[in-house]
Amino acid sequence: MPSKSSSHSWHVFTATQDPHHHHHHHDQLSYELPYTMEICMTELDPVLAGKFFRRSGDEKSGHSAGKEMTELTGINEINKEAFICDFAFDPCGYSMNGMDGELYSTIHVTPEDGYSYASFECAGLVNNDDDDDIVHVLRKVVQIFRPGTMSVSITTCSEYNNEVWRKVAGAVEPLGMKCRSCAVDQFPAIGSVVFQTFTPLRWKNASK
Template identity: 65%
Template sequence: MFHSSICSASSENFPMALSGFEGFEKRLELHFSGDDPVIGIGLRQLHFQSIEEVLHEVQCTVVSAVGNQYFDAYVLSESSLFVYPTKIIIKTCGTTQLLKSIRPLLLLACQVGLSLSQCKYTRGSFIFPKAQPYPHTSFKEEVIYLEENIPSHLCYRKASVMPSILTSHSWHVFVASNESHDDLPDGSFTLEVCMTELDRVLARKFFRRPDDGKTGDTAGKEMTEATGIGGINENALICDFAFDPCGYSMNGVDGDRYSTIHVTPEDGFSYGSFECVGSVYDGRDGIARTLKKVVQVFRPGTVSVAATTSSSHEVWTVVASAVEQLGMKRRSCTADEFPAAGSVVFQTFTPRRK
Protein backbone atom coordinates (compact mmCIF):
# COMPACT_ATOMS: atom_id res chain seq x y z
CA MET A 1 0.00 0.00 0.00
CA PHE A 2 1.34 3.46 -0.88
CA HIS A 3 1.38 6.11 1.84
CA SER A 4 3.12 8.97 0.06
CA SER A 5 3.84 10.51 -3.30
CA ILE A 6 6.62 8.21 -4.43
CA CYS A 7 8.11 6.08 -7.00
CA SER A 8 8.98 6.77 -10.56
CA ALA A 9 10.54 4.49 -13.10
CA SER A 10 11.13 4.51 -16.81
CA SER A 11 8.33 2.92 -18.82
CA GLU A 12 8.94 -0.15 -20.91
CA ASN A 13 8.41 -0.24 -24.63
CA PHE A 14 5.28 -2.24 -25.35
CA PRO A 15 3.80 -2.99 -28.81
CA MET A 16 2.32 -0.06 -30.67
CA ALA A 17 -0.06 -0.06 -33.62
CA LEU A 18 1.88 0.28 -36.86
CA SER A 19 -0.43 3.07 -38.00
CA GLY A 20 -0.16 5.04 -34.74
CA PHE A 21 -0.67 4.87 -31.00
CA GLU A 22 -4.16 3.93 -29.77
CA GLY A 23 -5.26 6.63 -27.36
CA PHE A 24 -8.76 5.36 -26.57
CA GLU A 25 -8.66 3.55 -23.24
CA LYS A 26 -10.25 0.35 -22.07
CA ARG A 27 -11.63 0.76 -18.53
CA LEU A 28 -12.37 -1.94 -15.97
CA GLU A 29 -14.05 -1.27 -12.62
CA LEU A 30 -14.34 -4.06 -10.06
CA HIS A 31 -16.28 -3.83 -6.76
CA PHE A 32 -15.74 -6.32 -3.95
CA SER A 33 -17.41 -7.29 -0.69
CA GLY A 34 -16.53 -9.57 2.21
CA ASP A 35 -16.09 -10.07 5.94
CA ASP A 36 -12.56 -8.67 6.11
CA PRO A 37 -12.02 -7.45 9.72
CA VAL A 38 -9.71 -4.76 8.34
CA ILE A 39 -12.10 -3.77 5.55
CA GLY A 40 -10.75 -0.22 5.77
CA ILE A 41 -7.57 -1.56 4.23
CA GLY A 42 -8.87 -4.40 2.07
CA LEU A 43 -7.26 -4.38 -1.36
CA ARG A 44 -4.76 -1.72 -0.29
CA GLN A 45 -2.85 -4.35 1.69
CA LEU A 46 -1.85 -6.11 -1.54
CA HIS A 47 1.91 -6.19 -2.07
CA PHE A 48 3.23 -3.92 -4.79
CA GLN A 49 4.92 -6.93 -6.39
CA SER A 50 1.52 -8.60 -6.76
CA ILE A 51 0.15 -5.51 -8.50
CA GLU A 52 3.17 -5.44 -10.81
CA GLU A 53 2.54 -9.08 -11.76
CA VAL A 54 -1.05 -8.27 -12.71
CA LEU A 55 0.09 -5.33 -14.80
CA HIS A 56 2.66 -7.52 -16.53
CA GLU A 57 -0.21 -9.68 -17.79
CA VAL A 58 -1.86 -6.54 -19.15
CA GLN A 59 1.47 -5.34 -20.64
CA CYS A 60 2.11 -2.15 -18.72
CA THR A 61 4.05 -0.94 -15.67
CA VAL A 62 3.82 1.63 -12.86
CA VAL A 63 5.77 4.83 -13.58
CA SER A 64 4.59 7.01 -10.69
CA ALA A 65 2.23 6.80 -7.72
CA VAL A 66 0.60 8.69 -4.87
CA GLY A 67 -1.70 7.68 -2.03
CA ASN A 68 -3.76 9.15 0.79
CA GLN A 69 -5.95 7.75 3.56
CA TYR A 70 -8.66 6.75 1.08
CA PHE A 71 -6.97 5.15 -1.93
CA ASP A 72 -3.79 4.66 -3.97
CA ALA A 73 -3.40 6.16 -7.45
CA TYR A 74 -0.87 4.77 -9.92
CA VAL A 75 0.19 6.36 -13.20
CA LEU A 76 0.92 3.53 -15.61
CA SER A 77 3.01 3.35 -18.74
CA GLU A 78 -0.39 2.98 -20.44
CA SER A 79 -2.84 5.10 -18.35
CA SER A 80 -3.94 4.61 -14.69
CA LEU A 81 -4.84 2.33 -11.78
CA PHE A 82 -6.80 3.24 -8.65
CA VAL A 83 -6.99 0.93 -5.65
CA TYR A 84 -9.57 1.50 -2.91
CA PRO A 85 -10.20 -0.92 -0.02
CA THR A 86 -13.06 -2.62 -1.90
CA LYS A 87 -12.77 -1.23 -5.43
CA ILE A 88 -10.25 -1.29 -8.28
CA ILE A 89 -10.36 0.88 -11.39
CA ILE A 90 -7.84 0.21 -14.12
CA LYS A 91 -7.76 1.86 -17.53
CA THR A 92 -5.18 1.20 -20.20
CA CYS A 93 -4.58 2.39 -23.74
CA GLY A 94 -2.46 1.25 -26.69
CA THR A 95 -2.50 -2.48 -27.43
CA THR A 96 -2.71 -3.55 -23.79
CA GLN A 97 -4.77 -6.62 -22.88
CA LEU A 98 -6.71 -5.13 -20.01
CA LEU A 99 -9.22 -7.95 -19.51
CA LYS A 100 -6.38 -10.36 -18.74
CA SER A 101 -6.18 -8.61 -15.35
CA ILE A 102 -9.51 -10.05 -14.21
CA ARG A 103 -8.43 -13.54 -13.14
CA PRO A 104 -5.32 -12.48 -11.19
CA LEU A 105 -7.19 -9.61 -9.53
CA LEU A 106 -9.97 -11.96 -8.38
CA LEU A 107 -7.37 -14.31 -6.92
CA LEU A 108 -5.63 -11.48 -5.07
CA ALA A 109 -8.96 -10.21 -3.71
CA CYS A 110 -9.77 -13.71 -2.47
CA GLN A 111 -6.50 -13.74 -0.53
CA VAL A 112 -7.67 -10.73 1.50
CA GLY A 113 -11.16 -12.15 2.07
CA LEU A 114 -13.03 -10.30 -0.69
CA SER A 115 -15.24 -11.56 -3.50
CA LEU A 116 -16.44 -9.78 -6.63
CA SER A 117 -19.83 -8.09 -6.39
CA GLN A 118 -19.84 -5.97 -9.55
CA CYS A 119 -17.85 -5.70 -12.79
CA LYS A 120 -18.09 -2.82 -15.22
CA TYR A 121 -16.18 -2.53 -18.50
CA THR A 122 -16.35 0.50 -20.80
CA ARG A 123 -14.51 1.86 -23.81
CA GLY A 124 -14.93 4.09 -26.82
CA SER A 125 -14.38 3.10 -30.46
CA PHE A 126 -10.76 2.30 -31.22
CA ILE A 127 -8.97 4.47 -33.77
CA PHE A 128 -6.96 1.41 -34.88
CA PRO A 129 -9.26 -1.57 -34.13
CA LYS A 130 -7.32 -4.00 -36.31
CA ALA A 131 -4.22 -3.50 -34.18
CA GLN A 132 -5.92 -4.74 -30.99
CA PRO A 133 -4.90 -8.18 -29.69
CA TYR A 134 -7.23 -10.82 -28.27
CA PRO A 135 -9.52 -10.49 -26.37
CA HIS A 136 -9.96 -6.91 -27.60
CA THR A 137 -10.39 -7.76 -31.28
CA SER A 138 -14.10 -6.88 -31.08
CA PHE A 139 -16.67 -5.99 -28.44
CA LYS A 140 -18.29 -9.37 -28.99
CA GLU A 141 -15.02 -11.11 -28.12
CA GLU A 142 -14.59 -8.88 -25.09
CA VAL A 143 -18.06 -9.74 -23.80
CA ILE A 144 -17.45 -13.46 -24.32
CA TYR A 145 -14.16 -13.20 -22.42
CA LEU A 146 -15.83 -11.28 -19.59
CA GLU A 147 -18.69 -13.80 -19.38
CA GLU A 148 -16.21 -16.66 -19.12
CA ASN A 149 -13.95 -15.05 -16.51
CA ILE A 150 -16.28 -13.52 -13.93
CA PRO A 151 -18.04 -15.59 -11.25
CA SER A 152 -21.44 -17.09 -12.00
CA HIS A 153 -23.03 -15.41 -8.97
CA LEU A 154 -22.86 -12.14 -10.89
CA CYS A 155 -26.09 -13.14 -12.57
CA TYR A 156 -27.45 -9.72 -13.54
CA ARG A 157 -25.60 -8.93 -16.74
CA LYS A 158 -25.98 -6.55 -19.65
CA ALA A 159 -23.84 -5.56 -22.65
CA SER A 160 -24.64 -2.64 -24.91
CA VAL A 161 -23.11 -0.60 -27.72
CA MET A 162 -24.37 2.96 -27.43
CA PRO A 163 -24.17 4.55 -30.90
CA SER A 164 -23.78 8.14 -31.99
CA ILE A 165 -24.33 9.99 -35.24
CA LEU A 166 -20.54 9.98 -35.58
CA THR A 167 -19.83 6.43 -36.73
CA SER A 168 -16.30 6.56 -35.31
CA HIS A 169 -17.61 7.34 -31.82
CA SER A 170 -19.64 4.67 -30.04
CA TRP A 171 -19.65 3.76 -26.37
CA HIS A 172 -19.32 0.12 -25.30
CA VAL A 173 -20.60 -0.97 -21.89
CA PHE A 174 -20.70 -4.31 -20.07
CA VAL A 175 -21.99 -4.58 -16.50
CA ALA A 176 -22.41 -7.65 -14.30
CA SER A 177 -23.62 -7.59 -10.70
CA ASN A 178 -24.90 -9.84 -7.94
CA GLU A 179 -27.66 -7.30 -7.31
CA SER A 180 -30.27 -6.08 -9.75
CA HIS A 181 -30.96 -2.83 -7.92
CA ASP A 182 -28.84 0.28 -7.90
CA ASP A 183 -26.59 0.01 -4.85
CA LEU A 184 -24.26 2.92 -5.61
CA PRO A 185 -24.20 5.87 -3.20
CA ASP A 186 -27.12 8.08 -4.12
CA GLY A 187 -26.09 11.05 -6.20
CA SER A 188 -22.64 9.80 -7.24
CA PHE A 189 -21.55 10.06 -10.86
CA THR A 190 -18.62 9.27 -13.13
CA LEU A 191 -17.72 11.32 -16.19
CA GLU A 192 -15.62 9.73 -18.94
CA VAL A 193 -14.61 12.32 -21.53
CA CYS A 194 -12.89 11.41 -24.81
CA MET A 195 -11.47 14.11 -27.07
CA THR A 196 -9.99 13.79 -30.56
CA GLU A 197 -8.42 16.23 -33.03
CA LEU A 198 -6.75 18.24 -30.28
CA ASP A 199 -5.67 21.81 -30.92
CA ARG A 200 -2.26 21.52 -32.62
CA VAL A 201 -0.62 24.33 -30.66
CA LEU A 202 -1.75 22.74 -27.41
CA ALA A 203 -0.73 19.25 -28.55
CA ARG A 204 2.85 20.40 -29.18
CA LYS A 205 3.18 21.16 -25.46
CA PHE A 206 3.04 17.42 -24.80
CA PHE A 207 6.25 16.75 -26.75
CA ARG A 208 9.60 16.70 -25.00
CA ARG A 209 12.80 18.14 -26.43
CA PRO A 210 15.32 15.44 -27.42
CA ASP A 211 17.83 14.70 -24.65
CA ASP A 212 16.25 17.26 -22.32
CA GLY A 213 17.90 15.57 -19.34
CA LYS A 214 14.67 15.67 -17.34
CA THR A 215 12.91 12.87 -15.51
CA GLY A 216 9.37 11.93 -16.51
CA ASP A 217 8.15 13.43 -13.22
CA THR A 218 9.90 16.76 -13.76
CA ALA A 219 8.80 17.06 -17.38
CA GLY A 220 5.27 16.06 -16.38
CA LYS A 221 5.01 18.83 -13.81
CA GLU A 222 6.14 21.35 -16.42
CA MET A 223 3.47 20.12 -18.84
CA THR A 224 0.82 20.34 -16.14
CA GLU A 225 1.61 24.01 -15.58
CA ALA A 226 2.22 24.98 -19.22
CA THR A 227 -1.09 23.56 -20.46
CA GLY A 228 -3.40 24.77 -17.69
CA ILE A 229 -4.19 21.25 -16.49
CA GLY A 230 -3.14 22.24 -12.97
CA GLY A 231 -6.05 24.69 -12.82
CA ILE A 232 -8.79 22.14 -13.58
CA ASN A 233 -9.00 21.12 -9.92
CA GLU A 234 -6.77 23.32 -7.81
CA ASN A 235 -7.57 21.30 -4.67
CA ALA A 236 -6.20 18.04 -6.07
CA LEU A 237 -2.80 16.56 -5.32
CA ILE A 238 -1.43 15.87 -8.80
CA CYS A 239 0.79 12.95 -9.75
CA ASP A 240 1.93 13.56 -13.33
CA PHE A 241 4.34 11.99 -15.81
CA ALA A 242 5.65 12.95 -19.27
CA PHE A 243 6.70 10.23 -21.67
CA ASP A 244 9.60 10.35 -24.12
CA PRO A 245 9.36 11.56 -26.85
CA CYS A 246 5.74 12.57 -26.25
CA GLY A 247 2.61 11.82 -24.27
CA TYR A 248 1.34 12.69 -20.81
CA SER A 249 -0.59 11.16 -17.93
CA MET A 250 -1.93 12.64 -14.70
CA ASN A 251 -3.85 11.40 -11.67
CA GLY A 252 -5.49 13.90 -9.34
CA VAL A 253 -6.26 12.96 -5.73
CA ASP A 254 -8.86 15.03 -3.87
CA GLY A 255 -10.06 13.36 -0.67
CA ASP A 256 -11.76 10.11 -1.65
CA ARG A 257 -12.18 11.21 -5.27
CA TYR A 258 -9.87 10.81 -8.24
CA SER A 259 -9.51 12.49 -11.61
CA THR A 260 -7.24 11.45 -14.45
CA ILE A 261 -6.00 12.79 -17.79
CA HIS A 262 -4.14 11.02 -20.59
CA VAL A 263 -2.84 12.59 -23.78
CA THR A 264 -1.62 11.16 -27.08
CA PRO A 265 -0.57 14.32 -28.99
CA GLU A 266 0.61 13.03 -32.39
CA ASP A 267 -0.89 14.63 -35.50
CA GLY A 268 -3.48 12.52 -37.29
CA PHE A 269 -4.55 10.54 -34.21
CA SER A 270 -4.31 13.04 -31.35
CA TYR A 271 -6.40 12.12 -28.35
CA GLY A 272 -7.01 13.32 -24.82
CA SER A 273 -9.16 11.86 -22.07
CA PHE A 274 -10.47 13.15 -18.78
CA GLU A 275 -12.26 11.15 -16.12
CA CYS A 276 -13.56 12.15 -12.72
CA VAL A 277 -15.98 11.07 -10.03
CA GLY A 278 -18.25 13.41 -8.14
CA SER A 279 -21.59 13.97 -6.50
CA VAL A 280 -24.64 15.79 -7.80
CA TYR A 281 -24.75 17.48 -4.40
CA ASP A 282 -21.67 19.44 -5.41
CA GLY A 283 -24.04 21.48 -7.53
CA ARG A 284 -24.49 22.06 -11.24
CA ASP A 285 -21.88 24.82 -11.24
CA GLY A 286 -19.12 22.50 -10.03
CA ILE A 287 -19.73 19.92 -12.74
CA ALA A 288 -20.05 22.54 -15.47
CA ARG A 289 -16.98 24.48 -14.35
CA THR A 290 -14.76 21.38 -14.40
CA LEU A 291 -15.96 20.24 -17.81
CA LYS A 292 -15.53 23.71 -19.30
CA LYS A 293 -11.96 23.90 -18.05
CA VAL A 294 -11.15 20.52 -19.61
CA VAL A 295 -12.55 21.40 -23.03
CA GLN A 296 -10.92 24.84 -22.96
CA VAL A 297 -7.52 23.26 -22.26
CA PHE A 298 -7.64 20.80 -25.16
CA ARG A 299 -9.85 22.65 -27.70
CA PRO A 300 -10.75 19.35 -29.44
CA GLY A 301 -12.52 18.80 -32.75
CA THR A 302 -14.77 16.12 -31.25
CA VAL A 303 -15.85 15.52 -27.66
CA SER A 304 -17.75 12.51 -26.38
CA VAL A 305 -18.95 12.28 -22.78
CA ALA A 306 -20.33 9.22 -20.99
CA ALA A 307 -22.03 10.14 -17.72
CA THR A 308 -22.86 7.32 -15.32
CA THR A 309 -25.08 8.26 -12.40
CA SER A 310 -26.78 6.31 -9.65
CA SER A 311 -29.63 8.75 -9.18
CA SER A 312 -32.37 10.26 -11.30
CA HIS A 313 -30.45 13.54 -11.38
CA GLU A 314 -29.87 14.53 -14.99
CA VAL A 315 -26.12 15.11 -14.97
CA TRP A 316 -26.16 14.79 -18.76
CA THR A 317 -28.12 18.05 -19.11
CA VAL A 318 -25.40 19.87 -17.17
CA VAL A 319 -22.79 18.26 -19.44
CA ALA A 320 -24.61 19.35 -22.60
CA SER A 321 -25.10 22.91 -21.40
CA ALA A 322 -21.46 23.29 -20.34
CA VAL A 323 -19.97 21.98 -23.60
CA GLU A 324 -22.41 23.89 -25.84
CA GLN A 325 -21.50 27.14 -24.11
CA LEU A 326 -18.00 26.68 -25.54
CA GLY A 327 -19.18 26.87 -29.15
CA MET A 328 -19.86 23.17 -29.70
CA LYS A 329 -23.11 21.51 -30.72
CA ARG A 330 -24.48 18.22 -29.46
CA ARG A 331 -24.76 15.82 -32.39
CA SER A 332 -26.21 12.78 -30.60
CA CYS A 333 -27.43 11.56 -27.22
CA THR A 334 -28.05 7.93 -26.20
CA ALA A 335 -29.20 6.61 -22.82
CA ASP A 336 -29.38 3.16 -21.25
CA GLU A 337 -29.87 1.53 -17.84
CA PHE A 338 -27.54 -1.08 -16.35
CA PRO A 339 -27.93 -3.40 -13.34
CA ALA A 340 -26.57 -1.82 -10.15
CA ALA A 341 -24.55 0.69 -12.20
CA GLY A 342 -27.41 3.11 -12.79
CA SER A 343 -27.98 5.08 -15.98
CA VAL A 344 -25.42 5.86 -18.66
CA VAL A 345 -25.94 8.79 -21.03
CA PHE A 346 -23.53 9.08 -23.96
CA GLN A 347 -23.30 12.37 -25.88
CA THR A 348 -21.11 13.57 -28.73
CA PHE A 349 -20.22 17.15 -29.65
CA THR A 350 -18.45 18.92 -32.52
CA PRO A 351 -17.91 22.63 -33.22
CA ARG A 352 -20.93 24.55 -34.52
CA ARG A 353 -20.87 25.11 -38.26
CA LYS A 354 -20.52 28.75 -39.13
Protein backbone atom coordinates in the same frame (compact mmCIF):
# COMPACT_ATOMS: atom_id res chain seq x y z
CA MET B 1 -24.63 2.75 -26.74
CA PRO B 2 -24.88 4.23 -30.26
CA SER B 3 -24.42 7.74 -31.60
CA LYS B 4 -25.10 9.44 -34.93
CA SER B 5 -21.43 9.01 -35.82
CA SER B 6 -20.34 5.58 -37.07
CA SER B 7 -16.97 6.10 -35.37
CA HIS B 8 -18.40 6.79 -31.91
CA SER B 9 -20.15 4.32 -29.63
CA TRP B 10 -19.91 3.52 -25.93
CA HIS B 11 -19.63 0.03 -24.45
CA VAL B 12 -20.84 -0.45 -20.87
CA PHE B 13 -19.83 -3.46 -18.79
CA THR B 14 -21.58 -3.96 -15.45
CA ALA B 15 -22.13 -6.76 -12.96
CA THR B 16 -24.29 -7.15 -9.87
CA GLN B 17 -25.40 -9.90 -7.52
CA ASP B 18 -28.80 -8.25 -7.18
CA PRO B 19 -30.50 -7.75 -10.56
CA HIS B 20 -33.49 -6.17 -8.81
CA HIS B 21 -31.42 -3.51 -7.11
CA HIS B 22 -33.13 -0.12 -6.88
CA HIS B 23 -31.66 3.20 -5.89
CA HIS B 24 -33.07 4.81 -2.80
CA HIS B 25 -34.70 8.18 -3.16
CA HIS B 26 -33.52 10.99 -0.92
CA ASP B 27 -36.01 12.86 1.21
CA GLN B 28 -33.77 15.70 2.33
CA LEU B 29 -33.78 18.95 0.39
CA SER B 30 -30.07 18.91 -0.40
CA TYR B 31 -27.76 15.94 -0.92
CA GLU B 32 -24.71 14.88 -2.91
CA LEU B 33 -24.86 12.42 -5.79
CA PRO B 34 -21.77 10.51 -6.95
CA TYR B 35 -20.93 10.45 -10.64
CA THR B 36 -18.24 9.17 -12.97
CA MET B 37 -17.38 11.20 -16.06
CA GLU B 38 -15.34 9.93 -19.02
CA ILE B 39 -14.33 12.21 -21.89
CA CYS B 40 -12.67 11.02 -25.11
CA MET B 41 -11.23 13.66 -27.46
CA THR B 42 -9.62 13.53 -30.91
CA GLU B 43 -8.27 16.13 -33.34
CA LEU B 44 -6.82 18.28 -30.57
CA ASP B 45 -5.95 21.90 -31.26
CA PRO B 46 -2.37 21.75 -32.69
CA VAL B 47 -1.11 24.68 -30.60
CA LEU B 48 -2.49 23.26 -27.36
CA ALA B 49 -1.36 19.74 -28.23
CA GLY B 50 2.13 21.15 -28.80
CA LYS B 51 2.40 21.79 -25.06
CA PHE B 52 2.66 18.02 -24.57
CA PHE B 53 5.92 17.78 -26.53
CA ARG B 54 9.20 17.91 -24.65
CA ARG B 55 11.79 20.46 -25.73
CA SER B 56 14.80 19.28 -27.70
CA GLY B 57 17.72 18.60 -25.39
CA ASP B 58 15.48 18.49 -22.33
CA GLU B 59 17.33 16.52 -19.66
CA LYS B 60 14.55 16.62 -17.08
CA SER B 61 13.13 13.44 -15.63
CA GLY B 62 9.74 12.28 -16.84
CA HIS B 63 8.17 13.31 -13.54
CA SER B 64 9.78 16.75 -13.55
CA ALA B 65 8.77 17.40 -17.17
CA GLY B 66 5.29 16.08 -16.40
CA LYS B 67 4.86 18.53 -13.55
CA GLU B 68 5.86 21.34 -15.90
CA MET B 69 3.25 20.24 -18.46
CA THR B 70 0.59 20.03 -15.74
CA GLU B 71 1.17 23.66 -14.81
CA LEU B 72 1.75 24.94 -18.37
CA THR B 73 -1.51 23.49 -19.70
CA GLY B 74 -3.69 24.35 -16.71
CA ILE B 75 -4.44 20.73 -15.82
CA ASN B 76 -3.67 21.61 -12.20
CA GLU B 77 -6.63 24.01 -12.31
CA ILE B 78 -9.20 21.26 -12.96
CA ASN B 79 -9.15 20.29 -9.28
CA LYS B 80 -6.88 22.50 -7.22
CA GLU B 81 -7.24 20.21 -4.19
CA ALA B 82 -6.02 17.07 -5.95
CA PHE B 83 -2.65 15.44 -5.28
CA ILE B 84 -1.24 14.86 -8.78
CA CYS B 85 1.25 12.26 -9.98
CA ASP B 86 2.21 13.25 -13.54
CA PHE B 87 4.64 12.00 -16.17
CA ALA B 88 5.86 13.31 -19.54
CA PHE B 89 7.04 10.85 -22.16
CA ASP B 90 9.92 11.43 -24.58
CA PRO B 91 9.59 12.93 -27.13
CA CYS B 92 5.90 13.56 -26.45
CA GLY B 93 2.89 12.33 -24.53
CA TYR B 94 1.56 12.79 -21.04
CA SER B 95 -0.15 10.84 -18.27
CA MET B 96 -1.61 11.98 -14.96
CA ASN B 97 -3.39 10.50 -11.96
CA GLY B 98 -4.94 12.74 -9.32
CA MET B 99 -6.45 11.98 -5.91
CA ASP B 100 -8.65 14.18 -3.76
CA GLY B 101 -9.82 12.07 -0.83
CA GLU B 102 -12.06 9.36 -2.28
CA LEU B 103 -12.29 11.18 -5.62
CA TYR B 104 -9.93 10.56 -8.50
CA SER B 105 -9.05 11.89 -11.95
CA THR B 106 -6.82 10.61 -14.74
CA ILE B 107 -5.61 12.01 -18.08
CA HIS B 108 -3.73 10.42 -20.97
CA VAL B 109 -2.54 12.39 -24.01
CA THR B 110 -1.16 11.41 -27.41
CA PRO B 111 -0.49 14.79 -29.06
CA GLU B 112 0.91 13.88 -32.49
CA ASP B 113 -0.72 15.75 -35.36
CA GLY B 114 -2.96 13.57 -37.52
CA TYR B 115 -4.00 11.20 -34.74
CA SER B 116 -4.00 13.31 -31.60
CA TYR B 117 -6.05 11.97 -28.73
CA ALA B 118 -6.73 12.78 -25.09
CA SER B 119 -8.85 11.05 -22.47
CA PHE B 120 -10.07 12.34 -19.14
CA GLU B 121 -11.86 10.40 -16.42
CA CYS B 122 -12.93 11.44 -12.96
CA ALA B 123 -15.22 10.52 -10.09
CA GLY B 124 -16.97 13.35 -8.30
CA LEU B 125 -19.94 14.47 -6.27
CA VAL B 126 -22.67 16.80 -7.45
CA ASN B 127 -25.14 18.55 -5.17
CA ASN B 128 -28.73 18.29 -6.34
CA ASP B 129 -28.98 22.08 -6.04
CA ASP B 130 -25.56 22.88 -7.52
CA ASP B 131 -24.00 21.51 -10.72
CA ASP B 132 -20.90 23.69 -10.62
CA ASP B 133 -18.52 20.72 -10.32
CA ILE B 134 -19.56 19.07 -13.60
CA VAL B 135 -19.73 22.42 -15.40
CA HIS B 136 -16.29 23.52 -14.16
CA VAL B 137 -14.58 20.24 -15.04
CA LEU B 138 -16.09 20.02 -18.53
CA ARG B 139 -15.21 23.59 -19.42
CA LYS B 140 -11.64 23.29 -18.16
CA VAL B 141 -11.05 20.08 -20.12
CA VAL B 142 -12.44 21.57 -23.34
CA GLN B 143 -10.34 24.71 -22.89
CA ILE B 144 -7.16 22.68 -22.32
CA PHE B 145 -7.52 20.53 -25.46
CA ARG B 146 -10.02 22.25 -27.84
CA PRO B 147 -10.91 18.93 -29.54
CA GLY B 148 -12.40 18.55 -33.00
CA THR B 149 -14.56 15.66 -31.80
CA MET B 150 -15.51 14.72 -28.26
CA SER B 151 -17.66 12.15 -26.50
CA VAL B 152 -18.82 12.48 -22.90
CA SER B 153 -20.17 9.61 -20.81
CA ILE B 154 -21.56 10.27 -17.33
CA THR B 155 -22.67 7.51 -14.98
CA THR B 156 -24.87 8.57 -12.09
CA CYS B 157 -28.02 7.62 -10.20
CA SER B 158 -31.21 7.35 -12.22
CA GLU B 159 -32.96 10.21 -10.45
CA TYR B 160 -30.48 12.70 -11.89
CA ASN B 161 -30.17 11.44 -15.48
CA ASN B 162 -32.95 13.65 -16.88
CA GLU B 163 -30.83 16.70 -16.15
CA VAL B 164 -27.36 15.37 -17.04
CA TRP B 165 -27.49 15.80 -20.81
CA ARG B 166 -28.73 19.38 -20.47
CA LYS B 167 -25.99 20.23 -17.98
CA VAL B 168 -23.28 18.75 -20.19
CA ALA B 169 -24.48 20.50 -23.35
CA GLY B 170 -24.98 23.76 -21.48
CA ALA B 171 -21.45 23.60 -20.11
CA VAL B 172 -19.60 23.20 -23.43
CA GLU B 173 -21.83 24.85 -26.04
CA PRO B 174 -20.72 28.36 -24.94
CA LEU B 175 -17.18 27.18 -25.82
CA GLY B 176 -18.16 26.40 -29.41
CA MET B 177 -19.07 22.70 -29.13
CA LYS B 178 -22.44 21.41 -30.36
CA CYS B 179 -24.15 18.24 -29.12
CA ARG B 180 -24.72 15.96 -32.14
CA SER B 181 -26.23 12.91 -30.41
CA CYS B 182 -27.40 11.76 -27.00
CA ALA B 183 -28.24 8.28 -25.67
CA VAL B 184 -29.45 7.32 -22.19
CA ASP B 185 -29.71 3.83 -20.71
CA GLN B 186 -30.20 2.32 -17.26
CA PHE B 187 -28.16 -0.51 -15.78
CA PRO B 188 -28.70 -2.60 -12.63
CA ALA B 189 -26.83 -1.43 -9.54
CA ILE B 190 -24.89 1.41 -11.20
CA GLY B 191 -27.77 3.67 -12.26
CA SER B 192 -27.88 5.43 -15.62
CA VAL B 193 -25.34 6.23 -18.32
CA VAL B 194 -25.71 9.35 -20.47
CA PHE B 195 -23.56 9.27 -23.63
CA GLN B 196 -23.19 12.37 -25.81
CA THR B 197 -21.04 13.31 -28.80
CA PHE B 198 -19.88 16.82 -29.72
CA THR B 199 -18.20 18.59 -32.63
CA PRO B 200 -17.45 22.30 -33.13
CA LEU B 201 -20.34 24.52 -34.21
CA ARG B 202 -18.45 25.51 -37.37
CA TRP B 203 -18.65 21.91 -38.67
CA LYS B 204 -22.41 22.14 -39.05
CA ASN B 205 -22.20 25.57 -40.65
CA ALA B 206 -19.54 24.38 -43.10
CA SER B 207 -21.71 21.47 -44.24
CA LYS B 208 -24.62 23.69 -45.28
